[in-house]
Amino acid sequence: MPSCSWDRSLAVTTDIVIFTIRDRRLALLLVKRTEAPFQGEWALPGGFVGPDEGLKACATRALDEQTGMSGVYLEQLYTFGDPGRDPLQRVISIAYYALVPSDRLALRAPAEPQAVGWFALEQLPPLAFDHCEIVALAHHRLVSKLTYSTIAFQFMGEKFTLSELQAVHEIILAQRVDKRNFRKWALALEQIEPTGEERRDGKHRPAQLYRLKFPGRVEIIR
Amino acid sequence: MPSCSWDRSLAVTTDIVIFTIRDRRLALLLVKRTEAPFQGEWALPGGFVGPDEGLKACATRALDEQTGMSGVYLEQLYTFGDPGRDPLQRVISIAYYALVPSDRLALRAPAEPQAVGWFALEQLPPLAFDHCEIVALAHHRLVSKLTYSTIAFQFMGEKFTLSELQAVHEIILAQRVDKRNFRKWALALEQIEPTGEERRDGKHRPAQLYRLKFPGRVEIIR
DNA sequence: GCGATTAGTGTATAAAATACACTAATTTTA
DNA sequence: TAAAATTAGTGTATTTTATACACTAATCGC
Numbered sequence: 001m002p003s004c005s006w007d008r009s010l011a012v013t014t015d016i017v018i019f020t021i022r023d024r025r026l027a028l029l030l031v032k033r034t035e036a037p038f039q040g041e042w043a044l045p046g047g048f049v050g051p052d053e054g055l056k057a058c059a060t061r062a063l064d065e066q067t068g069m070s071g072v073y074l075e076q077l078y079t080f081g082d083p084g085r086d087p088l089q090r091v092i093s094i095a096y097y098a099l100v101p102s103d104r105l106a107l108r109a110p111a112e113p114q115a116v117g118w119f120a121l122e123q124l125p126p127l128a129f130d131h132c133e134i135v136a137l138a139h140h141r142l143v144s145k146l147t148y149s150t151i152a153f154q155f156m157g158e159k160f161t162l163s164e165l166q167a168v169h170e171i172i173l174a175q176r177v178d179k180r181n182f183r184k185w186a187l188a189l190e191q192i193e194p195t196g197e198e199r200r201d202g203k204h205r206p207a208q209l210y211r212l213k214f215p216g217r218v219e220i221i222r
Numbered sequence: 223m224p225s226c227s228w229d230r231s232l233a234v235t236t237d238i239v240i241f242t243i244r245d246r247r248l249a250l251l252l253v254k255r256t257e258a259p260f261q262g263e264w265a266l267p268g269g270f271v272g273p274d275e276g277l278k279a280c281a282t283r284a285l286d287e288q289t290g291m292s293g294v295y296l297e298q299l300y301t302f303g304d305p306g307r308d309p310l311q312r313v314i315s316i317a318y319y320a321l322v323p324s325d326r327l328a329l330r331a332p333a334e335p336q337a338v339g340w341f342a343l344e345q346l347p348p349l350a351f352d353h354c355e356i357v358a359l360a361h362h363r364l365v366s367k368l369t370y371s372t373i374a375f376q377f378m379g380e381k382f383t384l385s386e387l388q389a390v391h392e393i394i395l396a397q398r399v400d401k402r403n404f405r406k407w408a409l410a411l412e413q414i415e416p417t418g419e420e421r422r423d424g425k426h427r428p429a430q431l432y433r434l435k436f437p438g439r440v441e442i443i444r
Numbered sequence: 445g446c447g448a449t450t451a452g453t454g455t456a457t458a459a460a461a462t463a464c465a466c467t468a469a470t471t472t473t474a
Numbered sequence: 475t476a477a478a479a480t481t482a483g484t485g486t487a488t489t490t491t492a493t494a495c496a497c498t499a500a501t502c503g504c
Contacts, residue, residue: 010232010273012303012314051232051312055303079301079316081234081277090273092234092314094301163451180453181493203502204450385482402484403462425471426481445504452499461490468483474476 009089014059015046015131017077017138018067020100021155021168025120028135029100029107030127031066032115037087038128042119044135046093059096067116068108073099073154073216077138085130097138103157146172150191150219153212159195161207162186191219231311236281237268237353239299239360240289242322243377243390247342250357251322251329252349253288254337259309260350264341266357268315281318289338290330295321295376295438299360307352319360325379368394372413372441375434383421383429384408413441 018029030042047062049055056074064070074096081092107116119125121139124132145151146169155168166182186192193213198206240251252264269284271277278296286292296318303314329338341347343361346354367373368391377390388404408414415435420428 010234012232012234049303049314052305054305055301055314076300078298079277081271081316083274083276092271092277092316094303094314161451178494179451180495183452185492200501202450203448205452205500207451383482400463401482402464405483407461422470424481425473425479427469427483429482447504448502450499450501453497455495457492457494459490459492461488463488464486466484468481470481471479473478 011086011089011091012049013046013091013093014049014055014062015044015080015093015095015134016059016063016074017044017095017097017135018063018069018072018100019097019138019142019155020105020118021102021171022105022118022120024167024171025122026139026171027118027120028124029067029116029118030125033128041128042125043128044095044131045116049094055094056096059094059098063098068106069098069100069104072101072104073151073218077134077141080130080134082130095134095138097141099142099151099154101155101157143172145218148220148222150189150217150221153191154216154218156212159197159199159209159211161199161209163207165192165210189219189221191217233308233311233313234271235268235313235315236271236277236284237266237302237315237317237356238281238285238296239266239317239319239357240285240291240294240322241319241360241364241377242327242340243324243393244327244340244342246389246393247344248361248393249340249342250346251289251338251340252347255350256336263350264347265350266317266353267338271316277316278318281316281320285320288336290328291320291322291326294323294326295373295440299356299363302352302356304352317356317360319363321364321373321376323377323379365394367440370442370444372411372439372443375413376438376440378434381417381419381421381431381433383431385429387414387432411441411443413439 020027029045031045033039033041033043045062045066047058049058056076059074060070077095077097079092079094083090085091105118124135127135142151152168152172156165162183165186166177166179169182170176191213192210195209195211197209199209200206242249251267253267255261255263255265267284267288269280271280278298281296285296299317299319301314301316305312307313327340346357349357374387374390374394378387384405387408388399388401391404392398413435414432417431417433419431421431422428
């Protein structure tokens with residue numbers, strides 16, 4: 001079955017589930033579609049894969065063009081290609097997910113002006129295409145990776161406290177964790193180190209700041 | 223960047239890493255290419271995704287057409303799409319991996335006659351395209367899943383002994399495991415049950431035969 | 445200086461994983 | 475037909491890992 005049996009309407013795209021922690025909730029970024037199909041509805045950012053463009057490069061470019069973010073953690077998730085997932089043409093989409101530190105949520109005005117916004121995962125609007133399924137899979141992957149990798153560290157800014165790191169875990173797992181056990185676990189990984197500085201905010205004891213020893217690196221643990 | 227910027231040479235394919243246990247080794251199935259590029263070289267089986275064909279359906283069809291096998295465990299692995307991975311056209315390939323029970327290795331004469339054969343993973347010939355990378359990733363995924371799922375059960379025939387199941391684990395992990403601990407682990411999963419029959423072979427005590435309670439089902443454990 | 449608030453620390457218990465050696469049943473051979 | 479050879483089958487003790495749990499420390503605002 002050679003490729004020439006295709007008419008011109010085959011397309012390959014990437015879709016990106018961009019997670020962050022916002023207002024103590026797991027949130028993701030959506031864009032409002034400006035074209036058919038699903039015009040005016042919310043969808044995952046993404047774009048068509050260019051003729052000489054790698055898949056991850058396409059996701060990186062879409063991320064930059066539509067949100068102004070770059071240098072964030074980005075990993076391939078799954079490929080969706082059911083015929084009929086786009087009513088107008090056959091689209092095969094390689095889904096990625098990205099994790100954005102809380103200190104980099106500022107959205108640059110996008111190249112193609114369009115509505116862009118952060119939504120709490122628990123309060124998403126209806127999504128175009130099969131994007132709801134993609135989000136569900138990405139969420140599942142994230143929760144699962146939390147328990148056997150250092151992926152959550154990618155949500156942290158350059159400097160962070162152990163309490164902040166713990167809060168990120170609690171938000172993603174949607175359950176409280178024991179403070180002493182968490183700190184034991186986090187420090188035993190040998191992936192973070194104290195900066196020597198402290199963070200003071202509020203009327204309480206200041207907290208030691210930590211940084212990643214290997215920014216951008218995600219270790220498989222256990 | 224709309225899809226019409228593509229010329230006709232975009233293609234989407236699936237490639238399948240078909241694992242089995244053969245001669246007490248982890249082995250996989252390769253086909254000899256009959257067309258350019260890489261004509262005459264060994265490659266993973268696979269095929270072009272049809273205009274109205276789902277991705278998994280494409281992999282299933284390729285598996286059937288090129289090897290005569292059907293009904294085996296099949297899971298999406300990763301999508302490879304570097305420009306230049308095929309020298310003649312832009313090809314984006316969704317890789318799958320399949321696990322074949324040892325009692326189903328008979329290869330039907332393929333629809334399009336071509337050389338097909340099983341190769342020990344440790345003694346693969348040079349492979350076409352980036353298939354070596356695909357195999358490496360599939361192998362990594364398999365080893366990794368072994369420790370947190372019941373995936374190895376998919377290598378077993380309809381009836382099997384605990385020693386045979388243990389051997390499969392030892393072959394994939396490339397290390398011996400303790401017999402008593404392994405049996406404790408395997409039985410505690412509650413995924414297998416005795417058939418009541420015994421297997422006699424050789425001059426030794428016969429072994430209890432077991433079967434899967436839920437054939438085709440892979441449980442995440444731990 | 446006292447109240448409020450969050451940061452920071454250790455130990456005891458429970459659960460899980462690991463290490464380890466003999467008896468049982470069968471076939472072959474002497 | 476008894477002994478040798480071979481693989482099947484079984485339990486317990488030890489180590490490691492995970493969990494549960496409560497108080498002191500430092501700062502800010504009043």
